[in-house]
Amino acid sequence: MAKNIISKDKDYAQWYLDVIKEAKLAEHSPVRGCMVIRPNGYALWENMQAVLDGMFKETGHQNAYFPLFIPKSFLSKEAQHVKGFAKECAIVTHSRLIDSDDGVIVDPSSKLEEELVVRPTSETIIWDTYKNWIQSYRDLPILINQWANVVRWEMRTRLFLRTMEFLWQEGHTAHATAGEALEETEKMIEVYRTFAEDYMAMPVTIGKKSEEERFPGAIDTLCIEALMQDGKSLQAGTSHFLGQNFAKAFDVTFQDKDGEVKHVWASSWGVSTRLIGGMIMTHADDDGLILPPKLAPTQVVIVPIWKNDEQLKAVLDYAGALEKELKEKGIRVKLDDRDFYKPGWKFAQYEVEGVPLRIAVGPRDVENNKLEIARRDTKTKSLVDNENVAQVIKDTLDEIQTTMFEKARKRTEDNTRTVNTYDDFKKIINKESGFIYAHWDGTTETELKIKDETKATIRCIPLDENPEPGTCMVTGKPSERRVLFARAY
C-alpha cells in the first residue's frame, strides 16, 4: 500500500492539494498564480457546464461572447465597481516586442493610447454594448450568459478556489422593471442551489450578503454558501441585483409603454471552477476524490481480471457485453482492459480519481454469471447477478448520489450551531468552527469587529419569512434576525 494521500486531520490544505494531484485534476502552472486544468478536471468542468447551460437555456437564457479586453475608462464608470476591482487588475499597456541587446523587450513606441484591462468581470463592457441594443421596452428583457475566463490579480492563490485566471459563466440581464430584475436574481440563485444540491450533492444555504460582503456595484447580492469538511464556508455562487447602477453609469435607457424614458434594471450572476474545489472539499476522503455520479466523467469502470489468454478472452467477452449494455442505457462506462496494470493497481487508481462505481469481473464471475460491484462512497462491495444489471447499476448510482448528499447535509447540520453570547461564539469558532447563527445589530462596524477578533464573517443573511428577533451578541442592540457566520475561503 503505497498511498501518497495524507490524512486531512493532519493538514487539511495539504490533503486538498494531494487529492487534486492524485486525481489528476489540475496543477500549478509555471505562471504565478495560474492553474493548468488537466483532462480529468476539465472533463468534470465540461459536465458541469453542460448541466448548467441546460438549466440556463431552460430558464430562457442565451449564450453570447464579449471581449476579453476592457478599455480602462469603462471600468471607472461605476464608482463602487471601480473601488472593488481596482486593486486586482491586469493591465495591457503595450502591443509590441522588439529585439534589443538585452533580449526581447517591450517596444516603448507601441504604448497604447488607452490601456486595456483584462476583464475581472464583464459588467462594464456588456453594459456599454447593451446601450446600443436597447431602445424600447420591446427590446427587453435581455437574458444573456457568457462562458469565459476572467483575471483577478490575487495575492495568494489556491488551486480551483482562487487562481489569477479562472473559468466561469457570467449571466447579465436587463429588464424593464425592478421587480423583473429582482425576480431574475432570485430565480438564478435558485438555479445554483438546485445545481449544487441535486448535481454536486453539496448542500448550500441561500442568503443575502451584508453590505460589507456585497458585490461592488450591486444593490443586493444573493449567494449560496456551503460548509466544507474543515468547518470553513465556501461562497459557491452569487446572483446580484444591480438596480439601475450600471444602466445609469452607461446611460442605458428605454422608452416604456407609457412613453417615458427610463433606465433599465439589471442582474448578474456567476459560478466558476471554484465549484470543483467545493466538490472536492465536500466529498473527498483520505483515499482521494469522490465524485457525485451525475457529474462524474466516468460513472462506472469495469476492471477485468484474468490469468491467461483463455481467461482473457472469456472475461473480455463478458465485460465487453456488459460495457455495451450499460452504454446503451446511457451510463458513462469505461472498460479498462489495459494489460500492463494489475487489477489491484487499477482499483486503487480509480479510487483516488473518485469514480463512483467499480465493477470487477474475473473468471469466477463469468462462470457464475455474477459481478462484483464496489461503491466508492461507502467502500462497500457486493456480488450481483448479471441479469437486469443495467437497472441495478442505475439504481446504485442514484443511491450513491443521494447518500453523498445526505452525508454532506448531515455533516453541515451537525456543524451548524445557534449561539446567543459572543463568548460562546468565540469558543465555537475557535474549536469546531462551522456555521453559526447569531444575532447581529446590522452595522458594518460590528461586523468588522467580529471579523477582526474572530476571522469569522457574515456569510449571509438568511431569507426566512418569519425571522426571530433578538439582541446583537456583541452590542446588545436590537436584531431583526439571526445571520449566518463562519470562517470562509
Added chain:
RNA sequence: CGGGGCGUAGCGCAGCCCGGUAGCGCACCACGUUCGGGACGUGGGGGCCGCAGGUUCAAAUCCUGUCGCCCCGACCA
C-alpha cells in the same frame, strides 16, 4: 506587501554544518516469473543540485544577489 519555510531526476526526499564533481524510494524502459486489492527478481535510462555573480586548485555544499513555490496575515469567486 509583512512573518516563517523550501527550491537536488517526473514525484517525494537525503547529501550542505565539516567543499573533492550526486544518491535513495516511487515512477519510467527491457526480460522473466506474476495477475480476485497498489507484485517480485535481474538489468537499464534519466540531473546546467532554481538562476546569476563571488570566494577557492576545486562549490549542490561557503558568501552575495535574484527568481519561484508553500504556509500564516492583509485582499478576494
